[in-house]
Amino acid sequence: MTDRYAVFGNPIGHSKSPRIHSLFAAQTGQDISYQAILAERDGFAAAISAFIAAAKGSARGANVTVPFKAEAFRLATWRTPRAEAAGAVNTLSFEAGAIGGDNTDGAGLVRDLKRNLGCDPAGRRILLLGAGGAARGVILPLLLENPAELVIANRSEETAARLALEFARLPGCAVSVKPDGTGFTGLGGRQFDLIINATSAGLGGAVLPLPTSVFAPRCVAYEMVYGRETPFMQQARATGARVADGLGMLVEQAAEAFFVWRGVRPHTAPVLAALKGN
């Protein structure tokens, strides 16, 4: 019986995940099916139950995207430490009577930075823009890479300060760097080697009030949004920074989920190239 997987979201029509996972499956010879499922905004848990019931014992897992990651966190009967730290789940595993919750977003970002972009976060001064779900998901994986510093800057300064404090106090966490939280105005006179935009500002074309002076020479500017040139990318490019969008993170978080489910790590380069091709 073919093992069944799906991605749940709303909207979900333009999801690249079915294509990515079918390319991974073909490459690794895994017998799986993977579909995109639109869940009603108030019907996430029901949609998961219906998927499991319809699969008659062959449902093995699911990816979860906007706006259901917090609900997936609550639905999981157990969670990995990285999902606990993120407060969100993007990967569910269905086991006998239990639902495991994981979060592969941060690992996907770190892998894209290190493997695809040659940008090791170790020793770098990192600026993370945003303090919502997307930012939260990547903080622990970034801290575990031992950056020189991690500053979280957000439109609402208070949210950034709260988030930084939460991660500075993480119990039992083997990180030496304590993140700092600030508003955009607090960035004057500071420079960073890696700037990651985890705000949703680019989706609406909004310009961030980011001082141009924050881009250090040879800075890498990473935009988590993909498929469009955002004002952040334009600003970064104008300073001479190296710019990347979030397509690599999308493919790498999928590869990490595939590894969680199948125990096999697919090669991402050909899949990334295929997605860039059209």
Ligand code: ATR
């Ligand atoms: P996500 O899950 O994508 O992180 P979210 O939790 O709604 O979505 O968080 C959106 C983030 O983008 C927040 O950090 C938000 O800043 P505020 O906390 O001040 O709201 C940020 N954001 C959204 N639009 C923005 C804009 N036009 N300028 C600056 N920051 C913006």
